[in-house]
Amino acid sequence: MMKKLEGWLMPIANALSKNKVLVSIRDGFMFAVPMIIIGSIFLLISNFPIEGWSQFIASFAGEGWEANLDAVTSATFDCYAILGCIGIAYAYARENNVDKIECAILSLVNFLILAPKKFPAYTNEAGKSFSGFAFSNLGTKGIFLAMITAICTVLLFKWAVKKHWVIKLPDGVPPAVMDSFAALLPAAFAMFVFFVVNIIFTHTSFGNAPAFIYAVLQAPLLGVGRSAGFEVLYQFLSTLFWFFGINGPAVTNTIFSPIHQALTLENYEAAAAGLPMTNIFTAGFSDFFCNFGGGGSTLGLVIMMTFFSKSKRMRTLGKLSLPAAIFGINEPIIFGLPIVLNPLMAIPFLLTPVLNTILAQVATQIGFIPITIGVQLSWTTPIFISGFLVTGSINAVILQAVQLAMDMGIYYPFMKMQDIRYLEDEKNAANKKDNLDDLSFDDLQLN
Amino acid sequence: MKIVLIFDSGLSGEGGKSNPNCPLGAAHGGIGTAQIMEPAFKKINAEVQATLFCGVGYYREHTEEVVAKMTAMVKRLNPDFVVCGPGFNFPEYSEMCAVCCESILENTEIHTCAMMSQENVEVISKYAKKLPILKMPKKGGVGLGDSFEHLAEYMDASVNHPEMIAALSEKYCY
Numbered sequence: 136m137m138k139k140l141e142g143w144l145m146p147i148a149n150a151l152s153k154n155k156v157l158v159s160i161r162d163g164f165m166f167a168v169p170m171i172i173i174g175s176i177f178l179l180i181s182n183f184p185i186e187g188w189s190q191f192i193a194s195f196a197g198e199g200w201e202a203n204l205d206a207v208t209s210a211t212f213d214c215y216a217i218l219g220c221i222g223i224a225y226a227y228a229r230e231n232n233v234d235k236i237e238c239a240i241l242s243l244v245n246f247l248i249l250a251p252k253k254f255p256a257y258t259n260e261a262g263k264s265f266s267g268f269a270f271s272n273l274g275t276k277g278i279f280l281a282m283i284t285a286i287c288t289v290l291l292f293k294w295a296v297k298k299h300w301v302i303k304l305p306d307g308v309p310p311a312v313m314d315s316f317a318a319l320l321p322a323a324f325a326m327f328v329f330f331v332v333n334i335i336f337t338h339t340s341f342g343n344a345p346a347f348i349y350a351v352l353q354a355p356l357l358g359v360g361r362s363a364g365f366e367v368l369y370q371f372l373s374t375l376f377w378f379f380g381i382n383g384p385a386v387t388n389t390i391f392s393p394i395h396q397a398l399t400l401e402n403y404e405a406a407a408a409g410l411p412m413t414n415i416f417t418a419g420f421s422d423f424f425c426n427f428g429g430g431g432s433t434l435g436l437v438i439m440m441t442f443f444s445k446s447k448r449m450r451t452l453g454k455l456s457l458p459a460a461i462f463g464i465n466e467p468i469i470f471g472l473p474i475v476l477n478p479l480m481a482i483p484f485l486l487t488p489v490l491n492t493i494l495a496q497v498a499t500q501i502g503f504i505p506i507t508i509g510v511q512l513s514w515t516t517p518i519f520i521s522g523f524l525v526t527g528s529i530n531a532v533i534l535q536a537v538q539l540a541m542d543m544g545i546y547y548p549f550m551k552m553q554d555i556r557y558l559e560d561e562k563n564a565a566n567k568k569d570n571l572d573d574l575s576f577d578d579l580q581l582n
Numbered sequence: 583m584k585i586v587l588i589f590d591s592g593l594s595g596e597g598g599k600s601n602p603n604c605p606l607g608a609a610h611g612g613i614g615t616a617q618i619m620e621p622a623f624k625k626i627n628a629e630v631q632a633t634l635f636c637g638v639g640y641y642r643e644h645t646e647e648v649v650a651k652m653t654a655m656v657k658r659l660n661p662d663f664v665v666c667g668p669g670f671n672f673p674e675y676s677e678m679c680a681v682c683c684e685s686i687l688e689n690t691e692i693h694t695c696a697m698m699s700q701e702n703v704e705v706i707s708k709y710a711k712k713l714p715i716l717k718m719p720k721k722g723g724v725g726l727g728d729s730f731e732h733l734a735e736y737m738d739a740s741v742n743h744p745e746m747i748a749a750l751s752e753k754y755c756y
Contacts, residue, residue: 141727148724380618382722448595448613455597466721471595476618476727564610574608574632579654 141379148381155230157389160282163223164396167211168511170218174211175510177204178403182508184527212403212509213270215396216277220246223285233293237318242288245329246281249336249344272345275400278393279353280345288325295321353397360394366416366496369395370425370488377430378484380475384430395421403509412506415499419507419525422514424495427539429465431484432491434518435542437468439550446557449550462515472553479553483546490545491538504531583628583741584661587616588652588682590675593668594635602639606651609633615668622730626738631661638674645681653685656692663737667697668729671720676702680709687713693740697733699723700756710756717754 151157181201192200211218224242228235250272257265295301300320304313332344341347359365369391373383398414405412428434437460440453449472456467465474474480498504507525516524518539522531592598595614596607612620612630623630634652641648656664666683669676676698683696696713698705699720706715716736718729732754739746 138727145724145728152724377722380719380722380726381724385722452595452597455600459600467592467595467598467600470593470721471598471614473595473615473618476621560611560613574610574655576606576608576651576655579651579658581650581654 159227161389162226166222167218170211177207213274216281220281227289242285246284248329251343280348291325292321295324417507423521425492428460432487433465436546444554448557483549584631586661586664587633588666589635591637602637604637606636622734641678664694669698671699671701715756
């Protein structure tokens, strides 16, 4: 059964994890994560979930103090599509062995070519309409356009390079000058194509390319992201891949990550506009209410190993793994217990994140915890702190405590079975009287 | 067939990065990651006799002592085969695997191999011509189960069907 399942999953994992486009999209958005996390810190400070916080800061920083922090938040959250576009083009150029930085810049230019720049509906007192780039097209709504633009830009650039549409300068010219001239014709070709595409879209009922991509691709995919089974499926598949030794999120995020990101940013934008947030399955929800202590939500297991196991091996491993587990890292037990390919651990390992997800989903739907705000914290943020920061509610801390207790309950019988096996091993080893009796390194004859 | 495994502290369940200075140790039978290798070993009637391990930090500080003592312990246990790995893409542990494997080959008659992923470019380029290094995926990579099957196949050929070893080396080794 396991062999069959592995045989079925491996080609999928292989295809997804080696697909250059999907890997570039995943990695490209990852480049933006540090900036988004820093932006989240500013967002958190300006919206810290404590009653009277804003007034308290205003008492010494002055009214409207949040505006200074919002400058950073806007430059990250509201420009997420731009960050993604640059990152994806860079990653895809890397995969295709073409000029990474030129492709990244070119991709940004092409994205801006397609972005609407005239807004006749917004006019000033003099009757002049707003002309420029609107945050509404550079943030969430532009995510899928950014992906497509980045990929197409690199493909066009690469095609032109392959056709030798390259200006070659004589030897001795500084490399930076050489590279920029080498990129001139491929960039001109790619920009011309986007120029034509932009004109074509202005003559459609959509009015521009971003509106078309949003309506045809992004909105339906986000609809999938809002459906009841979306997060459960993500968690289950991620853990299933991990069980077979394959880094699950590295595979599943190629598909799910853009949707998670878009849903998260939609909540941020809704909150910023004073509208209710509606998306449950954000990155914060996924990171902090479905898994504690790493894939398979193994924090509960590590706690049980540390305090309730009897075998020396399991207790030692639990103690050594606990500090890392608090920060979401479970490498020591993944291979040390082990969990990977261990049939005994398959049931709790696969079941726990799914049940966590369902419980958190229900808790959100009935209003026990609020929908997660747009804040994106590092996935290593410890349990309880993370719950409070991504929701601003003490109920989220209570929910995480309940989930952790449930996780411990699920893992307990399986941990116990493994513990009994290790105890037997330890007793057998102690009773053995053969040539293995002495495994001491102290009295060895060294050559 | 009796096997001895050479692990780092992470694979042996003694804590990896949280316990890099774990000194040389040995345990009866297979411990830690051995459990996921054992189904492949069973197919060739192989049994893990003992697991030798040490942290990569300890290895770095006491390289000569670790290699000499690992080799001497292998001599004392006299298994049919010694698996130095799986090193995954852990650079220091993979180096330890290669160095121990080389020492066992040079100082004993016991069959052995190292095992690691292709990310260990330096170790592979330095040792691949001197000793058998079996291919495997990096941590989280695709094909871990298959790589253990290949290892078992290689071990069986090494001990029982030496005429097949050249073909298998071509197929499974760097």
